Amino acid sequence: MGSSLVSSVKGNARRRQGLRCRVPPTRQVRPRLRGADSAWRLVDVPESRLNTYVLDWDIAHVYSVGMLQLSLFDPNPTPARPRTQGTADVIYADASAVLARPTGRLADLDFVINPYQGCTFACTYCYAAFFVAEEEQRERWGQWVRVKTNAIAKLRNSRQNLHGRTVLMSSATDPYQPIEAKLELTRSLLPILAQRRAHLAVLTRSPLVTRDIDLFESFEHFNATMSITTDSDEVRKRFEPQCASIDRRFEALQQLADAGFRTRINVSPLLPLHDARSFAERILETGVARVHINTFHETSGPFASGTRQPALAIAREMGWTEERRERVLAELRGYLNEGGRRLAA
Numbered sequence: 466m467g468s469s470l471v472s473s474v475k476g477n478a479r480r481r482q483g484l485r486c487r488v489p490p491t492r493q494v495r496p497r498l499r500g501a502d503s504a505w506r507l508v509d510v511p512e513s514r515l516n517t518y519v520l521d522w523d524i525a526h527v528y529s530v531g532m533l534q535l536s537l538f539d540p541n542p543t544p545a546r547p548r549t550q551g552t553a554d555v556i557y558a559d560a561s562a563v564l565a566r567p568t569g570r571l572a573d574l575d576f577v578i579n580p581y582q583g584c585t586f587a588c589t590y591c592y593a594a595f596f597v598a599e600e601e602q603r604e605r606w607g608q609w610v611r612v613k614t615n616a617i618a619k620l621r622n623s624r625q626n627l628h629g630r631t632v633l634m635s636s637a638t639d640p641y642q643p644i645e646a647k648l649e650l651t652r653s654l655l656p657i658l659a660q661r662r663a664h665l666a667v668l669t670r671s672p673l674v675t676r677d678i679d680l681f682e683s684f685e686h687f688n689a690t691m692s693i694t695t696d697s698d699e700v701r702k703r704f705e706p707q708c709a710s711i712d713r714r715f716e717a718l719q720q721l722a723d724a725g726f727r728t729r730i731n732v733s734p735l736l737p738l739h740d741a742r743s744f745a746e747r748i749l750e751t752g753v754a755r756v757h758i759n760t761f762h763e764t765s766g767p768f769a770s771g772t773r774q775p776a777l778a779i780a781r782e783m784g785w786t787e788e789r790r791e792r793v794l795a796e797l798r799g800y801l802n803e804g805g806r807r808l809a810a
């Protein structure tokens with residue numbers, strides 16, 4: 466999606482030496498001098514709601530050419546709003562908040578952002594479905610996604626001090642699910658977090674995450690976790706048919722590692738494996754810093770977070786019993802922690 470022109474100002478460059486231009490972080494400045502792009506330097510202003518740019522070119526050159534044109538571009542112009550994503554419904558609604566305090570197993574993080582509610586990856590086991598209040602939407606999990614239309618404004622206007630605080634994207638949705646490729650909502654939140662000096666942790670099952678490598682570079686602390694739940698695409702197609710292949714996820718993780726980022730793998734939940742040792746070796750080859758492994762949580766009760774029934778039915782069909790799950794979990798942990806390594810938890 467390209468940027469779009471918001472406004473343009475022409476002036477005499479001789480009078481505009483040392484020009485400062487303050488713009489919202491959702492805008493980008495592209496200066497042109499007699500039709501040619503020129504350089505601006507972004508002056509980072511911590512906790513400011515505006516970015517400050519200063520003119521940064523050879524003053525002698527400006528004197529010689531005279532006319533300066535400043536153009537304000539919106540790097541994320543409002544995209545068309547698709548009403549469907551595949552066979553799923555796309556709903557647009559404001560949210561009461563975008564920054565949330567995590568609880569439970571995520572309590573050691575400072576904040577979590579879910580730019581969407583719902584997820585069209587539609588994993589059969591997804592625990593996030595249990596956090597939806599309406600029963601009909603829990604039943605139709607994977608067939609709808611709600612876009613938080615005011616997420617950018619909410620984050621920009623938030624008074625929370627994010628400097629040095631860890632923000633997770635995301636805990637109850639996938640920030641890089643298919644609709645993100647069209648809307649770029651997650652992408653639009655990143656410059657605001659970077660400007661506020663937040664530390665960013667991304668959790669996804671999607672290779673689309675590599676699209677934003679250019680923005681991840683602007684964070685002082687960044688890590689990416691890729692969820693890879695099995696070594697068998699046959700198994701993946703049964704439990705998470707809408708998600709990318711295992712190869713594509715490993716490739717994306719490698720791209721992030723090659724870009725110099727700290728990476729992790731989330732084997733959650735552990736699904737039937739073809740070969741635990743070769744899966745462990747493939748994980749080790751990526752150079753990840755940490756592997757988190759979970760098995761199914763079989764729970765009862767209408768609002769208890771656990772594994773959804775469709776996954777439990779497939780598991781029964783495949784003989785993925787609790788006894789087998791625990792045995793393979795121990796095997797995989799053992800291979801990953803061999804030789805005193807403390808990689809897997």
Ligand code: SF4
Pocket residue numbers: 584585586587588590591592593637638639670
């Ligand atoms: S990608 Fe994550 S949030 Fe989306 S359906 Fe799968 S488990 Fe749930």
